[in-house]
Amino acid sequence: EVQLVESGGGLVQPGRSLRLSCAASGFTFDDYAMHWVRQAPGKGLEWVSGISWNSGSIGYADSVKGRFTISRDNAKNSLYLQMNSLRAEDTALYYCAKNRGGGSYHDAFDIWGQGTMVTVSS
């Protein structure tokens, strides 16, 4: 079964850091680009960051650029999001998502995890 399982969320104070992980199974992880998408409570979807199959192409939303770092370990079938200098507006459910068509960015997301909640509050 194709599956993505996120972990690492929690309650964190403003200005602190958190690292999210996404464990992939059921597909050849290093064949696909991967992404992080977030959803603030009661709000819409916001793409956060994406990484190509070989980490050669990486992109970030303006709202997180310079604070968040995406990475992947193909040997461990895992995707990560290092989040630094967290703000209240980063509070959201963070989803890991798989590209449908392969290693390049430019495709839809066909598999999503169930998300991990990040709450930034003092």
Added chain:
Amino acid sequence: DIQMTQSPSSLSASVGDRVTITCRASQGISNSLAWYQQKPGKAPKLLLYAASRLESGVPSRFSGSGSGTDYTLTISSLQPEDFATYYCQQYYSTPPKLTFGGGTKVEIK
């Protein structure tokens, strides 16, 4: 950055109705558009990609069309399980900055 404007933001419809949701990009995106369905407490589900290609397992009452900057999701005959929020997404941008529309909530009339 490419902005995606969805309309309407919400609509009320009855079972059996034909429903149309539109998405407009701030510049041409060459059919690099996906549609997702999200139900409360669940992750989004891919319905269509490349503007009009139906994802495997998705009922044929869902269809997509459009070109350039303007795209449409149509549900030909609304079913009870279709009440949800729908999002469009462009994946055209280079350098990559993928963006979602604001969502359309489809409610029961």
